[in-house]
Amino acid sequence: xTRIIAGFAGSLxxxxxxxxxxxxxxxxxxxxxxxxxxxxxxxxARVLDLYAGTGALGLEAASRxxxxxxxxxxxxxAAKVCRANAEQVTARAPRGTAPQVRVxxxxxQPFLETGHDAFDLVLIDPPYELGEPELTALLAALPARLxxxxxxxxxxxxxxxxxxxxxxxxxxxxxxxxxTTVWFASRP
Numbered sequence: 001x002t003r004i005i006a007g008f009a010g011s012l013x014x015x016x017x018x019x020x021x022x023x024x025x026x027x028x029x030x031x032x033x034x035x036x037x038x039x040x041x042x043x044x045a046r047v048l049d050l051y052a053g054t055g056a057l058g059l060e061a062a063s064r065x066x067x068x069x070x071x072x073x074x075x076x077x078a079a080k081v082c083r084a085n086a087e088q089v090t091a092r093a094p095r096g097t098a099p100q101v102r103v104x105x106x107x108x109q110p111f112l113e114t115g116h117d118a119f120d121l122v123l124i125d126p127p128y129e130l131g132e133p134e135l136t137a138l139l140a141a142l143p144a145r146l147x148x149x150x151x152x153x154x155x156x157x158x159x160x161x162x163x164x165x166x167x168x169x170x171x172x173x174x175x176x177x178x179x180t181t182v183w184f185a186s187r188p
Contacts, residue, residue, distance in 0.1 A: 002056050005030050007063030009092040014085045016054050017078045023054050024125055024155060028177045032153060033060055035175075035184070036121070041151045042066055045120040048145070050108040050138070051130075055082035055101075057123040059089045062099040066121070069101045072111045079105035109134075112141040120147045125155040136164045143168030143187070152185040 002023040004012045016023060024032075036042050043065035049058030052071035062069045071086065073079045086101040093099065104111055108126070122142065126135065135154075142152065143166060154163050158181045165171055165185060172184045 002026075002054055004056075004060055004063045004089065005033065007060070007065065008094060008097075009059070009063040009089045012063075012088060012092060014054050014056055014059070014088070015081050017075070017081050023056050025177075025180070028155075028180055028182070029056065029060055031175070031177060032057075032182060033064060036061075036151065036153075037064065039151070041121055046117065046147070047121045047123065048072065048119040049123045049125075050111070051124065051126040052082050052103075053078055053125070055085045055103070057125060059085055059101070061121060061123070062086075062089055062101055063092075067099050069099055070104055070117075070119075071101065072104045072106065072108050074105065074107040076105060079103050109138055109141065112138065112145055115145065117145065118147045118150075119145055120150050122146065122150065122152045123155075124153065128157045128160070132161065132164070136166075139163055139169060140166040142166070146187060148187060150187060154183045154185070156181055156183075 002014045045066045046068045047061045047066045052073040055071045058069040071082045090098040
């Protein structure tokens with residue numbers, strides 16, 4: 001079961017598509033968001049969740065104080081699940097404080113190349129089978145969409161190599177959680 005861990009929607013169970021997604025485990029999400037909260041990267045943030053799947057990462061940020069979240073998911077069934085989960089999360093927000101949550105049912109790369117919004121927190125959890133050239137191209141398009149103090153998280157299989165960081169992004173740290181590795185990056 002995938003659920004929101006903390007914040008105003010804490011313990012809310014999220015819908016998960018039958019196939020095609022690999023939700024981040026509660027243990028990993030809890031560790032990631034604890035690290036993000038310790039650096040004050042969530043409260044009031046504009047969040048981009050690429051390869052959203054269920055929307056669990058972006059919606060966790062919404063529950064913990066992000067003011068705007070965009071869930072990008074090209075799979076139609078998963079995008080529908082993201083919308084349903086977003087409605088459930090925002091319905092739990094205290095009166096007058098619901099974050100804006102939008103689902104973009106497009107591929108991650110075209111989304112980055114056609115928009116103009118700047119994001120404070122970017123969560124990238126692509127399918128493990130996504131090739132390194134595709135991830136490199138995605139990361140190269142990212143700096144133009146980041147605020148000055150933005151934080152970027154990339155979640156991959158522990159067997160995957162470190163991403164190739166483009167100019168405008170540099171690695172801060174790496175954390176391993178069993179079969180999952182997360183890289184934290186920011187602007188230089």
